Amino acid sequence: DYVEIRRYLVDYGLLEREPDGSQYWLGSHTDQQSAKVGKQERKEKGEQEQMNRRKELQEQAKEVKTEAGVYQIRNERNGKVYIDSTLNLKTINGQRFMLQMGSHLNRRLQAEWNEYGENAFVIEVLETLKQDDNPYYDSKDALAKCLNRWFEQLEPYGDQGYHGDKKQSAE
Numbered sequence: 001d002y003v004e005i006r007r008y009l010v011d012y013g014l015l016e017r018e019p020d021g022s023q024y025w026l027g028s029h030t031d032q033q034s035a036k037v038g039k040q041e042r043k044e045k046g047e048q049e050q051m052n053r054r055k056e057l058q059e060q061a062k063e064v065k066t067e068a069g070v071y072q073i074r075n076e077r078n079g080k081v082y083i084d085s086t087l088n089l090k091t092i093n094g095q096r097f098m099l100q101m102g103s104h105l106n107r108r109l110q111a112e113w114n115e116y117g118e119n120a121f122v123i124e125v126l127e128t129l130k131q132d133d134n135p136y137y138d139s140k141d142a143l144a145k146c147l148n149r150w151f152e153q154l155e156p157y158g159d160q161g162y163h164g165d166k167k168q169s170a171e
Contacts, residue, residue: 051080064088068129068143070150073099073162075112077120081108081154082162087139092123109162126150 006024009015017024066088073082073095085093095104100118104110113121127150129143158165 001125015050065131068139070126070147071095071110071126072126072142072150072154072156074122075116075120075126077116079110080112080159080161082106083126083147083150083154083156085143087143089125089128092125098121106162108164112162 004126005102006015007032009027010017010024012056013027015024022171026065043166051120067090068085069086069089070083070085071089075081084095098104099113099121102114127146129146130138132157153171154161157165
């Protein structure tokens with residue numbers, strides 16, 4: 001059936017026609033059509049490579065061992081400290097970022113950061129939690145106990161720190 005063949009030739013861009021079907025001619029877009037197909041294939045290949053890279057990075061992230069610990073942000077001008085803990089010590093730079101953006105949750109610390117500037121403060125790790133392969137080991141509980149020891153030792157309350165009164169912090 002020549003009508004059906006002609007329709008397929010138009011659909012595949014090998015033949016072009018007037019909108020009303022009164023004239024047909026060889027398609028001038030055959031090279032462009034091939035280029036479109038090639039471009040689409042390259043795009044799909046790039047997306048696939050990106051997905052593979054994402055999976056590879058996710059696997060690498062699973063293999064990276066994180067270290068939990070307690071850290072302090074110390075004001076070197078007046079000696080006040082802010083103490084906190086994290087399951088991943090690599091994230092403590094986020095504290096600096098929050099302070100730089102003016103969005104730290106501890107308002108007293110944020111106010112003095114704004115007043116004295118970034119150079120007046122030091123962020124340092126106080127203790128790194130030791131890894132334990134025991135299946136019953138609770139790293140969150142161990143981290144909380146470690147943090148409490150540092151609170152008892154440094155007493156960062158009132159004039160010595162940014163944690164308010166000792167009674168408020170215990171609650």
